[in-house]
Structure formats: C-alpha cells, structure tokens
Amino acid sequence: MSAALLVSNTQTLFSFPDVALRINHLIEQPTTRPDDLAAVILCDPGLSARVLRLVNSAYYARATPVATVSQAVRLIGQRALRDLVIATYATDLFKGLPPQQVNMERFWFHGVACGIAARELAIQCGLCGGEHLFLAGLLHSIGKLVFFSQCAEAYLNVFQLIESDKLTVVAAEEQVFGFNYADLGAELLKKWRFPELLWKAVAYHLTPTSAPDYRLEAEIVHSAEQVATIVQSTAIDGGDTLAASAAECLKTLAVRLALPEETVLTLPNMINLQIVEVFEILLPGSTLIY
Structure with a gap:
C-alpha cells in the first residue's frame, strides 16, 4: 500500500469541520470581507475564544488587546487566520x-515548538510568506498519527525493528510499509489542499538536500524540528538531556541556513514563552508529563 492510498482510504476520518471548510472557501474568494470570515468563526464559540487568545498571545506580541474576531482578521490577515x-x-x-x-501532549508540544521555530527561522531567512511555515512545522509529524490510528498492529513491527535491529524510526517504517511518516503526512496535507510549498516542506524535511524544489522551506522545517527537540528537552525533560550538544547543533543549523550564529543560539530561549502559551491555547486542559 502506498502513502497516497492509505490516506485516500481514511480521509473521511481526518476531514475538517464545516466551519474550517467554509473559511477556506471564503479566503479563496477575492470579494470576501473580514466581517464575512468573522461571522463564520462566531458560529463556533470555542473556536472564537481560541482565535482571540492566540491573537492576543506572545506569538503575535500585539501592543494593544484585540477584542473582536473581526478586528483579529483585519490585524493578522486572512491567510494567517x-x-x-x-x-x-x-x-x-x-x-x-x-x-x-503516543503521548498526545508531548506530540503536540513538539509540533507547536517546531511550528513556532519554523516561523521565526523563515522570517530570519527573509523567506516571503515564511510565516505560513508555522503550519508545516506544527504538522511535520502528523503522518505518525495516521500510522498509529490506522496501522496500529502493523506498526508494532516498526517498534520491533527499532529494538532488535537498532534501526531508526524512518528506516523501520520504510522497511515495514515502504514509506515513512513524512511521506504519509505530506499526502494528508495534499488531501487537505495545503499549498505545495507546505506539503513539500513536510515531505522533504527529513532530507532537505533531496528536495527538487522548496529546498529552503524543507531545510527550515528540518532545522526547526531540531530546535523543537532542544526546547522540549529543556521544558519537559529536565534540561540536561541535550545540554552538552545543543550549542553545537544550533551552530550547525546557523551554517546550514546561512544565519548569524547568535540568532540561532538564542532562538530556543526566545520562543519558549510563545510555545508554552500557544500549546495551552490549542490544547486547553492538557497537562504535560514532566
């Protein structure tokens, strides 16, 4: 079975609610006004509250509070919304x-950290529209969830290969299924009609140098995933797991992205508050296991 076939066979399980589909449709229409989008969002009170919390969070660093959904749309733009x-x-x-x-709290904390790191790295790299790489970073590992939900029994063979043959997760997945979680995640994002640059960034984030196009986007998500691992080590795992190697890893990323070393070295601390705040908004009531 291919990644595309697995996604096609299960896509109804992973479809977005009508509100999300209507918003996506409206954004594609040139005549759509902010109030049109706000009216749709207000149909879901929970979504309205979370959007306002996100817009007022450290992620956007607004000087004055945003009080209404209409105001939020005008300030951050339709595509960011x-x-x-x-x-x-x-x-x-x-x-x-x-x-x-899978521990879903840890999974999404890592995703949020990767998303925010990808956004910041894209901005630092001067990538046009790079703030949208937040989604690529957030969802870079979503293929793992498709594996866990649809192929739970077969995935046990992946764990066995990791344990017995000391294979990496990616190598074990490819041996069992013929494709890996990045391939699967990219196929799901294609089905969700994500822009090509986003699903390709996910598809090639494990091996950015093999990307036929959007190589910088893939490189940014690759680097952001490593930054997220460092942040997660600090925030959840006690801070000592990667302490010795974190600086060298970040210096290497700076070279790969042609960024000033100090910019990348300070990134984990700079985005830590944003990560915690966005995580708590996206997953209200979640408790991270320290």
Whole structure:
C-alpha cells in the first residue's frame, strides 16, 4: 500500500469541520470581507475564544488587546487566520489515540515548538510568506498519527525493528510499509489542499538536500524540528538531556541556513514563552508529563 492510498482510504476520518471548510472557501474568494470570515468563526464559540487568545498571545506580541474576531482578521490577515483555524482543528482530529501508542501532549508540544521555530527561522531567512511555515512545522509529524490510528498492529513491527535491529524510526517504517511518516503526512496535507510549498516542506524535511524544489522551506522545517527537540528537552525533560550538544547543533543549523550564529543560539530561549502559551491555547486542559 502506498502513502497516497492509505490516506485516500481514511480521509473521511481526518476531514475538517464545516466551519474550517467554509473559511477556506471564503479566503479563496477575492470579494470576501473580514466581517464575512468573522461571522463564520462566531458560529463556533470555542473556536472564537481560541482565535482571540492566540491573537492576543506572545506569538503575535500585539501592543494593544484585540477584542473582536473581526478586528483579529483585519490585524493578522486572512491567510494567517486560516493557519490559526487549521491549527486549532488539527489538534482535535486525532483525540482518543491510546496513550501507550503516543503521548498526545508531548506530540503536540513538539509540533507547536517546531511550528513556532519554523516561523521565526523563515522570517530570519527573509523567506516571503515564511510565516505560513508555522503550519508545516506544527504538522511535520502528523503522518505518525495516521500510522498509529490506522496501522496500529502493523506498526508494532516498526517498534520491533527499532529494538532488535537498532534501526531508526524512518528506516523501520520504510522497511515495514515502504514509506515513512513524512511521506504519509505530506499526502494528508495534499488531501487537505495545503499549498505545495507546505506539503513539500513536510515531505522533504527529513532530507532537505533531496528536495527538487522548496529546498529552503524543507531545510527550515528540518532545522526547526531540531530546535523543537532542544526546547522540549529543556521544558519537559529536565534540561540536561541535550545540554552538552545543543550549542553545537544550533551552530550547525546557523551554517546550514546561512544565519548569524547568535540568532540561532538564542532562538530556543526566545520562543519558549510563545510555545508554552500557544500549546495551552490549542490544547486547553492538557497537562504535560514532566
């Protein structure tokens, strides 16, 4: 079975609510006004509250509070709003997976950290529209959730290969399924009609140098994932896991992205507050396991 076939066979399980689809449709229409979008968002009170919390969070660093959804749309723009709506609903799609398969709080914390790091790195690289790489970073590992939810029994073979043959996750997935979680995630994002640059950034984030196009986007998501691992080590795992190697890793990323070393070295601390705040908004009531 190919990644595309697996996604096609299960896409109804991973479809967005009508509100998200209507917002996506409206944004594609040149005559859409901010009030049109606000009216749709207000149909979902929970979404309205989360959008306002996100717009007023450290992620956007607004000098004055945003009081209404209409005002939020005008301030951040329609496409940024779509990113927030998709992020909000995406975190709800895979609820209910057994905790022995995946700790969802840790999974989404890592995703949020990767998304925010990708956004900041894209801005630093001067990438036009790079703020939209937040979604690519947030969802870079979503293929894992498709594996866990649809291929739970077969995925046990992946764990066995990791344990017995000391294979990496990616190598074990490719041996069992013929494709890996990045391939699967990219196929899902294609089905969700994400822009090509986003699903290709996910598809090639494991091996950016092999990307036929959008190589910088893939490189940014690749680097952001490593930054997210460092942040997660500090915020959740006690701070010592990667302490010795973190600086060298970040210096290497600076070279790969042609950024000033200090810019990348300070990134984990700079985005830490944003990550915690956005995580708590996207997953209200979640408790990270320290």
